[in-house]
Amino acid sequence: xxxxxxxxxxxxxxxxxxxxxxxxxxxxxxxxxxxxxxxxxxxxxxxxxxxxxxxxxxxxxxxxxxxxxxxxxxxxxxxxxxxxxxxxxxxxxxxxxxxxxxxxxxxxxxxxxxxxxxxxxxxxxxxxxxxxxxxxxxxxxxxxxxxxxxxxxxxxxxxxxxxxxxxxxxxxxxxxxxxxxxxxxxxxxxxxxxxxxxxxxxxxxxxxxxxxxxxxxxxxxxxxxxxxxxxxxxxxxxxxxxxxxxxxxxxxxxxxxxxxxxxxxxxxxxxxxxxxxxxxxxxxxxxxxxxxxxxxxxxxxxxxxxxxxxxxxxxxxxxxxxxxxxxxxxxxxxxxxxxxxxxxxxxxxxxxxxxxxxxxxxxxxxxxxxxxxxxxxxxxxxxxxxxxxxxxxxxxxxxxxxxxxxxxxxxxxxxxxxxxxxxxxxxxxxxxxxxxxxxxxxxxxxxxxxxxxxxxxxxxxxxxxxxxxxxxxxxxxxxxxxxxxxxxxxxxxxxxxxxxxxxxxxxxxxxxxxxxxxxxxxxxxxxxxxxxxxxxxxxxxxxxxxxxxxxxxxxxxxxxxxxxxxxxxxxxxxxxxxxxxxxxxxxxxxxxxxxxxxxxxxxxxxxxxxxxxxxxxxxxxxxxxxxxxxxxxxxxxxxxxxxxxxxxxxxxxxxxxxxxxxxxxxxxxxxxxxxxxxxxxxxxxxxxxxxxxxxx
Amino acid sequence: xxxxxxxxxxxxxxxxxxxxxxxxxxxxxxxxxxxxxxxxxxxxxxxxxxxxxxxxxxxxxxxxxxxxxxxxxxxxxxxxxxxxxxxxxxxxxxxxxxxxxxxxxxxxxxx
Numbered sequence: 001x002x003x004x005x006x007x008x009x010x011x012x013x014x015x016x017x018x019x020x021x022x023x024x025x026x027x028x029x030x031x032x033x034x035x036x037x038x039x040x041x042x043x044x045x046x047x048x049x050x051x052x053x054x055x056x057x058x059x060x061x062x063x064x065x066x067x068x069x070x071x072x073x074x075x076x077x078x079x080x081x082x083x084x085x086x087x088x089x090x091x092x093x094x095x096x097x098x099x100x101x102x103x104x105x106x107x108x109x110x111x112x113x114x115x116x117x118x119x120x121x122x123x124x125x126x127x128x129x130x131x132x133x134x135x136x137x138x139x140x141x142x143x144x145x146x147x148x149x150x151x152x153x154x155x156x157x158x159x160x161x162x163x164x165x166x167x168x169x170x171x172x173x174x175x176x177x178x179x180x181x182x183x184x185x186x187x188x189x190x191x192x193x194x195x196x197x198x199x200x201x202x203x204x205x206x207x208x209x210x211x212x213x214x215x216x217x218x219x220x221x222x223x224x225x226x227x228x229x230x231x232x233x234x235x236x237x238x239x240x241x242x243x244x245x246x247x248x249x250x251x252x253x254x255x256x257x258x259x260x261x262x263x264x265x266x267x268x269x270x271x272x273x274x275x276x277x278x279x280x281x282x283x284x285x286x287x288x289x290x291x292x293x294x295x296x297x298x299x300x301x302x303x304x305x306x307x308x309x310x311x312x313x314x315x316x317x318x319x320x321x322x323x324x325x326x327x328x329x330x331x332x333x334x335x336x337x338x339x340x341x342x343x344x345x346x347x348x349x350x351x352x353x354x355x356x357x358x359x360x361x362x363x364x365x366x367x368x369x370x371x372x373x374x375x376x377x378x379x380x381x382x383x384x385x386x387x388x389x390x391x392x393x394x395x396x397x398x399x400x401x402x403x404x405x406x407x408x409x410x411x412x413x414x415x416x417x418x419x420x421x422x423x424x425x426x427x428x429x430x431x432x433x434x435x436x437x438x439x440x441x442x443x444x445x446x447x448x449x450x451x452x453x454x455x456x457x458x459x460x461x462x463x464x465x466x467x468x469x470x471x472x473x474x475x476x477x478x479x480x481x482x483x484x485x486x487x488x489x490x491x492x493x494x495x496x497x498x499x500x501x502x503x504x505x506x507x508x509x510x511x512x513x514x515x516x517x518x519x520x521x522x523x524x525x526x527x528x529x530x531x532x533x534x535x536x537x538x539x540x541x542x543x544x545x546x547x548x549x550x551x552x553x554x555x556x557x558x559x560x561x562x563x564x565x566x567x568x569x570x571x572x573x574x575x576x577x578x579x580x581x582x583x584x585x586x587x588x589x590x591x592x593x594x595x596x597x598x599x600x601x602x603x604x605x606x607x608x609x610x611x612x613x614x615x616x617x618x619x620x621x622x623x624x625x626x627x628x629x630x631x632x633x634x635x636x637x638x639x640x641x642x643x644x645x646x647x648x649x650x651x652x653x654x655x656x657x658x659x660x661x662x663x664x665x666x667x668x669x670x671x672x673x674x675x676x677x678x679x680x681x682x683x684x685x686x687x688x689x690x691x692x693x694x695x696x
Numbered sequence: 697x698x699x700x701x702x703x704x705x706x707x708x709x710x711x712x713x714x715x716x717x718x719x720x721x722x723x724x725x726x727x728x729x730x731x732x733x734x735x736x737x738x739x740x741x742x743x744x745x746x747x748x749x750x751x752x753x754x755x756x757x758x759x760x761x762x763x764x765x766x767x768x769x770x771x772x773x774x775x776x777x778x779x780x781x782x783x784x785x786x787x788x789x790x791x792x793x794x795x796x797x798x799x800x801x802x803x804x805x806x807x
Binding site: 174175177179180181184185188195196197199202203204205206208210211212213214215217 | 729732733735736740743758759760761763764765767768769771772792795796797798801
């Protein structure tokens with residue numbers, strides 16, 4: 001019988017294995033953190049053990065011998081901890097954390113088929129072996145001197161593998177003259193067998209139905225025979241029982257890849273009969289693994305559907321209600337369903353930020369050790385969900401912010417003590433959803449920004465003109481300027497002057513904002529505000545001449561029609577708008593994008609005040625506001641070509657393409673005519689429309 | 697355990713000799729699927745009488761349904777404080793018990 005698993009390409013197995021490894025490493029890390037914080041329970045230890053055990057299992061299947069060897073010693077130590085042969089002292093916990101980091105490195109090396117130094121993590125291995133040697137009776141279990149020995153060496157010598165067989169007869173199985181005893185005897189012929197019976201289904205004697213099957217069994221078979229031979233034993237009863245057959249060292253793979261049809265069917269039996277170490281099987285039917293490409297395709301399709309629905313709605317609005325009531329009602333219902341469908345699909349792609357947060361403790365640990373600092377990281381709001389597209393790009397800016405906090409923020413232990421602070425510094429990392437955006441904060445209790453030093457450096461570099469006295473907030477935000485660094489010594493960590501400006505650019509590329517608040521001597525807080533998704537944007541539809549643009553709603557502060565007296569020309573800088581005592585530079589969209597027959601006088605059109613990251617608040621002059629709308633973002637790069645000042649495109653209800661403004665770039669484009677679009681907007685939009693229609 | 701020390705009565709209700717107590721129930725040699733219901737009935741009546749002693753010396757075929765009946769009966773006896781003993785178990789009987797992973801449980805009941 002050709003099983004589903006055998007038909008599965010090996011490469012797919014491998015990919016799935018590494019995907020699972022990433023999740024297992026996150027679980028491992030999160031639970032180790034709990035353990036280190038003294039908040040762990042017995043289940044925490046079980047979860048840690050299961051994660052390492054599962055990683056080892058798959059590694060064995062793919063022949064990653066160094067991964068198996070390392071995780072075996074790791075697992076042995078965890079087992080000794082579970083059995084309380086080793087105490088979870090702070091030293092041991094730190095060792096486990098380091099082992100977890102090393103395991104992640106070995107997994108990464110295996111994934112990228114990169115060789116690690118022969119002595120990689122040898123100090124950690126030695127530490128774990130010593131901890132094991134200290135545990136009475138644990139030595140034999142660990143075989144610590146040659147980690148892989150009990151599993152792989154045994155298998156290599158005897159050519160045997162261990163399988164776990166969970167056999168749960170259906171009630172009527174015995175009535176069909178199927179006798180479990182005969183199956184057990186056939187299994188015995190294949191190799192060494194241990195039998196564990198489960199009597200939990202056995203009813204009281206009075207109600208027992210003599211011919212019904214109540215007992216079930218878990219067998220562990222060590223055999224040189226192939227797995228198919230075990231299946232053959234159960235060939236005649238497989239329709240009358242739940243059956244799970246899995247290689248003991250391949251539990252994770254067996255579960256995820258469903259190597260046999262029976263294994264899938266047997267999931268409930270596993271959950272019922274499994275011992276803690278074997279509960280690597282996820283709760284059945286709670287989740288499925290789906291290729292991200294499939295979800296992305298679904299998101300795109302739903303995007304198309306929403307666009308079509310918007311077109312229908314617009315057409316429907318032209319129909320007389322009294323003549324087409326059912327049609328109009330249908331269009332309204334469609335709009336509602338389309339919106340719900342879109343939200344549901346986006347929810348599929350949403351993930352907790354935990355996957356990114358979980359990597360940060362290691363960053364802190366590694367860096368603290370390098371810098372000789374004592375730092376702990378406290379996280380909160382890890383379960384806040386955000387679109388996968390955003391999560392994927394969150395790691396770099398977040399890592400850099402944490403590094404920056406450690407390098408520049410947290411003082412050395414002696415300096416902290418001298419300043420009356422605890423030796424150990426604290427970095428708080430938090431996430432929360434606010435007003436349809438996710439806000440991530442990185443705060444530290446370090447020295448804070450030295451504004452005098454920052455300002456002096458900025459003046460020195462000509463970033464702040466002599467005689468100008470920026471506000472405290474403005475001084476703090478100088479650190480986001482390119483090539484700005486206050487580090488006295490350029491270190492490996494940060495201070496190369498390619499730090500916070502890069503972070504800011506990354507965050508802006510995600511449609512986000514970043515700011516810093518700091519108190520000298522008390523610490524700093526960096527706040528990132530990011531959109532929940534990059535696939536949909538709430539926008540203001542505006543017209544300029546015959547063109548339509550979308551201004552992201554999150555950037556808009558207000559819009560107004562100014563009086564002529566409010567507009568003042570500034571030589572060499574263009575016009576500024578006087579607004580409540582402030583002067584805001586104006587950017588004319590018709591000028592930026594060379595659009596003809598547009599309103600050129602701001603007093604005849606509308607000025608939208610937007611917040612930009614680089615140039616503060618500016619006024620964008622458009623002809624008129626057409627309304628607010630949620631639009632599906634289509635990549636301009638993928639469908640046409642990158643255009644400066646434009647972040648994407650969308651298709652409106654009338655079928656026309658509208659370009660989405662990259663507000664952060666507008667001022668710069670306005671200031672530098674050489675960076676303007678080389679083609680007029682009308683040409684661009686018509687070409688984009690054509691290209692996007694072809695692409696669709 | 698020296699199983700050879702037991703003598704078995706021909707009459708299932710007869711008093712057996714040796715260490716076997718009165719009222720011992722001699723199990724048939726074939727304890728297959730079709731015997732399970734009668735086994736349950738027979739043991740049920742002994743449970744009701746307040747003591748169950750079965751002689752398993754003649755068993756040369758034991759099936760899972762009959763094992764289930766014996767286990768359920770033993771558990772019922774334990775909860776009702778009724779003595780339950782399996783005496784003189786044949787090699788076939790004991791091998792089957794081990795093969796089904798029930799050695800630990802039956803050790804409590806076999807004398």
